[in-house]
Each structure stands twice: as C-alpha cells, then as structure tokens.
Amino acid sequence: MYERKIPLTIDCGLHLTREILNGKWKPALLNAISMDIKRPSEFVRMLPDATRRVLNVQLKELEEHGIIVKKIYPQLPPKVEYSLTDIGWSLMPIIDAMNVWGDKNREFLEKVIAQDPKTKKTSKSPCEVLRKVSETSHH
Amino acid sequence: MYERKIPLTIDCGLHLTREILNGKWKPALLNAISMDIKRPSEFVRMLPDATRRVLNVQLKELEEHGIIVKKIYPQLPPKVEYSLTDIGWSLMPIIDAMNVWGDKNREFLEKVIAQDPKTKKTSKSPCEVLRKVSETSHH
C-alpha cells in the first residue's frame, strides 16, 4: 500500500498545478520540448490531432505562466524554438510520472476509457507518430 | 538541471493519464479520499466552489475508470463512502507531486495565474476550508 511521505493537509498546490497543466495538449507539449522537440512544425507533426491554432494558444499560455520561453529567430523562413524555464524543468518529474503511470497501466486504461461513451476515438495513435518524429527531428 | 532517468520516447501514457485526471475536481477528490475524507458531504464542505452534482459526476467517472470504489451503506440516513482502488493508490504519488510542486511554487504561480485575465477568482480559498474539514472529519 502507498505510504505518504509528506503529510498533505491542504490541496491549494494541487489546484495551482492543475491550472498550469490545464489544457489538452500542454503535457504533451512540455514532454516534447523536454525531449528537444521544440519547433512548432515538429509539434504539429507530433500531434496530428491538434490544430496549429490550438497548439499556439496553449504554448502561449505556458509561456505566460512562465513554464516555457519562446525564442524567435529573425530569419526567412521564420524559425521559432521553445525551451523550458527552470520552473518548467522542475515540472518534468510530474510529466514523466504521468507518462510512466499511463504506460504501465495502458492495457487497463485503454479498456476503461474506450468503454467510456463520451470518449471520441482519435484517428491516429500518437505513439508511432511521435516515435517517427523523434527519429528524424534533428535532421 | 533535470536529469531524465527513463528515456521517454512516446507519450501515449501521458494522454491516458491526462484523460483519467481530466476534470476540474478530480485531483482534489482523489487527494481527499487518500486522506480518508471520503464521504460526499465532506467533499462538499471541502470544496465549496464545486456543486454536488459536479462532484457526483466526477466521482462517477473516477469510479467507471476504476480509480475509486463506491460503497453504499443501506441505511437511513444513507451513507456512502469512497475509497481508492489499487490503481487509484498507484496514482497518488503523482497527485502528491502535483501538490508539492504547486505548494513550493505557490508564490510565483499565484502571481502568473492571477495576472491571467481568464482566471476567475474563486470566492473562498480552499486551503482553510480543507484544513478545518480534516480536523473534524473523524468525529
């Protein structure tokens, strides 16, 4: 059974963290950036089910919340790169834990979520896509 | 700088976990249940900004997803208690991490989130409320 190391008496922190991570693609974006996939075009390839617009919106929020930084290279064609701030990096253990937990329980979770009527099936599995991207993302 | 222990090449797990935790009050509910605050009336007291209905909805989803279990005592007045399943417990380190991270960065986060125009101020701080509840929750 799970043993709590720290006595948690309040959950404000929980709400704050939820607020920061609140957005359909934010965890995935953070995960991507931490893996050095940090250009908008790469995000789009990596998350085929998301729109450029939505990704931009969520990236902007993450930026405004101080989690990531946007660097614009004044070139033609334009080049943009995102990177994690210190606070952003400090968030990664949580993202990783979510990733690991989801992977570990994938079989079970896919079943219970699939049986959920309000779950819309996404056309493509993000898995293979991301795998491809990360192989080719650095030319 | 953050050193990644496990090479993460896919983020499906991330999506699954997000799906499970997707719901405004789910993390707080899980946190509460793990702290042995597990009766509907306690939830309502603990989260004054949430409606009974919404809490019920989210509890039901958590139950359908196999994260919690609902036990109904056939009495008058009715009594209901929720508890975490094994999978639910295995999720707690993540909830805790979120709680800790949010607490640690509270000052910063409150600032950046407050300056966010689309953040609606909640009337009461959940902190004091929860503190009160946990003091009195076991009669």
Next chain:
DNA sequence: CAGAATCCACCAGGATACTG
C-alpha cells in the same frame, strides 16, 4: 444524507482560410 432531473452559459478546442 445522497442524488437525479433540468436548464443553461461559457469556453476550449476544432475547421478553414488568409498573411508575412
């Protein structure tokens, strides 16, 4: 005390098209 039934407002997120 627990919870179902309505009704509804709002906004996150998706589709599309256009500019630099």
Next chain:
DNA sequence: CAGTATCCTGGTGGATTCTG
C-alpha cells in the same frame, strides 16, 4: 515556416429544484 482571424459546436461545469 510561423501566426492570426473567423466561425462554430460540444461538452464541462454551474444553479436550481425535486425525490428517497
């Protein structure tokens, strides 16, 4: 390649009322 402007809809979550 990057970003913005519209437009639209589905669903989340809130308010209220009513039962056992």
